[in-house]
Every structure is written in structure tokens, then in C-alpha cells.
Amino acid sequence: MQLTEVAFRYHRRAPWVLQDVSFSLPPGRVLEVTGRNGAGKSTLLRLLAGLRTPRRGTISGRPDRVGYAPERFPVDQPFTVSAYLDHMAAVRGIRRPAIGEWAERLSFEHLLGVRLPELSKGSAQKVGLAQALLAEPGLLILDEPFAGLDAESRDALPGLIAELARAGTAVVVSDHQRVIESVPGVDRLRVENGTVAPLPAENGTVAPLPAENGAATAASSATAGSAGSAGSGSAGSASASASSGSAGSGSAGSASASGAEWAVLEVVVRADEAEEIATKLRADGHDVRRAER
Numbered sequence: 379m380q381l382t383e384v385a386f387r388y389h390r391r392a393p394w395v396l397q398d399v400s401f402s403l404p405p406g407r408v409l410e411v412t413g414r415n416g417a418g419k420s421t422l423l424r425l426l427a428g429l430r431t432p433r434r435g436t437i438s439g440r441p442d443r444v445g446y447a448p449e450r451f452p453v454d455q456p457f458t459v460s461a462y463l464d465h466m467a468a469v470r471g472i473r474r475p476a477i478g479e480w481a482e483r484l485s486f487e488h489l490l491g492v493r494l495p496e497l498s499k500g501s502a503q504k505v506g507l508a509q510a511l512l513a514e515p516g517l518l519i520l521d522e523p524f525a526g527l528d529a530e531s532r533d534a535l536p537g538l539i540a541e542l543a544r545a546g547t548a549v550v551v552s553d554h555q556r557v558i559e560s561v562p563g564v565d566r567l568r569v570e571n572g573t574v575a576p577l578p579a580e581n582g583t584v585a586p587l588p589a590e591n592g593a594a595t596a597a598s599s600a601t602a603g604s605a606g607s608a609g610s611g612s613a614g615s616a617s618a619s620a621s622s623g624s625a626g627s628g629s630a631g632s633a634s635a636s637g638a639e640w641a642v643l644e645v646v647v648r649a650d651e652a653e654e655i656a657t658k659l660r661a662d663g664h665d666v667r668r669a670e671r
């Protein structure tokens with residue numbers, strides 16, 4: 379997967395959040411994304427997942443199956459854990475989702491019958507992780523996955539990530555707590571001043587991010603302010619609860635005349651928030667259609 383001179387801002391007149399972002403992410407690579415609050419880590423992860431489209435530049439070679447676990451799992455949905463995971467698997471066209479296996483591995487099998495709004499923060503985090511893993515992703519994107527996890531799960535997750543990477547999954551993790559650094563060979567990228575730069579790896583060498591197709595290994599410098607106001611929790615939850623990008627939601631992606639790739643996401647939100655969320659998504663430049671349920 380290759381990012382070439384990617385730039386992004388949330389609105390047409392908003393400041394750029396990211397500019398001149400170029401790097402490649404080969405299969406089996408684990409990439410830790412760091413940076414201060416508001417630097418643009420989640421934005422970069424959403425671009426990688428295909429939940430946002432670059433305003434400029436290109437992202438190519440994204441694996442067909444993408445798993446994305448948002449920073450805040452959207453618990454405000456009227457499903458039990460089991461029904462939610464079934465639903466997410468169905469939306470993605472996964473015939474035999476390994477829900478029981480992941481529930482056991484992540485130690486939440488006793489919660490399968492519990493409704494999402496009743497979950498603790500850490501348990502909700504695990505369900506978010508499971509929905510990302512169900513797709514057997516070629517690209518797994520985890521936004522602060524360790525936040526709220528109990529010590530046992532926190533210790534187990536780096537091993538799970540290393541296992542997926544060995545099987546060829548590219549894994550991108552934003553991780554304030556730097557738990558992921560225990561994974562051997564992890565690359566590190568810092569989001570700063572509106573662009574990204576490689577950080578020295580733990581052994582003191584600069585983390586290699588091999589470029590493909592002649593693109594730069596790491597981003598060149600750029601200036602960008604931070605964007606204005608963040609979207610509301612509801613709108614964030616809405617996009618987070620959807621299946622990601624070209625992972626496919628059963629709806630086909632297609633290429634536009636300009637060559638950009640498009641994806642159709644199915645988003646389930648509370649009825650009384652639907653109009654507000656639709657307005658925010660439209661303001662962000664998305665095409666929103668309301669479906670009857």
C-alpha cells in the first residue's frame with residue numbers, strides 16, 4: 379500500500395490537517411503512529427482505512443479486506459454484542475464469522491448477550507477489536523486499542539498483532555501508551571506539524587519504511603495548522619461503526635471519472651440523531667442517502 383503526497387482537510391475552507399504524506403506500508407509490517415493530541419493521528423488512520431478520501435494525492439494498493447477499530451467504540455446502538463458482530467459480518471459479506479473464537483480469545487464470550495450500551499469501556503474496546511478482526515483483514519487499523527483494556531488483554535494484544543503480521547497483515551496502531559513497541563521490528567511514524575516523519579526505531583536506527591514505485595520513504599516537510607472544530611461524537615461514531623473503505627460492505631466500490639476510488643458505507647445511527655449526523659456528513663463533503671429500515 380502506498381501513500382503519495384496525500385493531503386487532507388475536513389472542510390473546503392478548513393486548515394490542512396495533513397500535507398505531503400508519502401510512505402509505503404508493505405504486507406506484514408507493523409507501524410506505530412505517535413504524535414501529540416490533535417496532531418492528526420486518527421485522521422491518518424481514517425485515510426488509511428478508506429473512511430476518508432485524500433483531498434490531494436493518492437492512496438493505492440489498499441488490501442481488499444480492511445479491519446478498523448476506532449478510538450471510541452460507538453456503544454450507542456440498540457444491539458447485543460452478538461447481534462452487532464453478526465450484523466457487521468453480514469454487512470461485509472463474511473459467511474462464517476469467527477465470532478465465538480474471537481470472543482473467547484479476547485475474553486468477552488460471557489458478554490455476547492449483553493446490549494452494547496451496557497458494556498464497560500474496556501469491554502466495548504474488545505468488541506470493536508473483534509469486529510475489525512472478523513474480516514480477516516489484509517490491513518488492520520487500531521486507533522488507541524490499549525485504552526481501557528485490563529492488564530491481561532493489554533499484555534496479550536501485542537502477541538496477537540505480531541501473529542497477524544507474521545501471517546501477512548499490515549497493522550497500523552496509534553498508541554499513546556507505546557505498548558506496541560514490544561512487537562519485534564515495529565516501525566514508528568510521528569505525526570507532527572501537519573505531516574509525518576519516521577522515528578528512530580528502538581535499536582537506534584531510523585525505522586525503515588521501504589518505498590515502492592519510486593515514492594519517498596517518509597514524508598517531506600509541510601506546514602499545516604490544525605483543523606477547526608472536531609466533528610461531534612455522534613458523527614464520529616457513525617463513520618466508525620461502518621465497515622471500512624474498500625473492505626467492502628457488500629456494496630461495490632467504483633472508480634470515478636477522476637480515478638478516485640469510492641466506497642459505500644452502511645451506517646446505523648439513532649433515529650433522533652439521524653438528521654444532525656446527515657447534515658454533518660454532508661458538510662464534510664460526503665454523499666448521504668437515508669435508507670428505510
Ligand SMILES: Nc1ncnc2c1ncn2[C@@H]1O[C@H](COP(=O)(O)OP(=O)(O)OP(=O)(O)O)[C@@H](O)[C@H]1O
Pocket residue numbers: 388395413414415416417418419420421422449604605606607608609610
Ligand atoms: N470530523 C472532524 N471534522 C473537523 N475537524 C476534525 C474532525 N476530526 C478531527 N478534526 C480535527 O483534525 C485535527 C486532527 O485530529 P485527530 O483526531 O486526527 O488528531 P489525533 O492526533 O488523533 O488526536 P488525539 O491524540 O487527541 O486522539 C484536529 O485539529 C481536530 O480538531
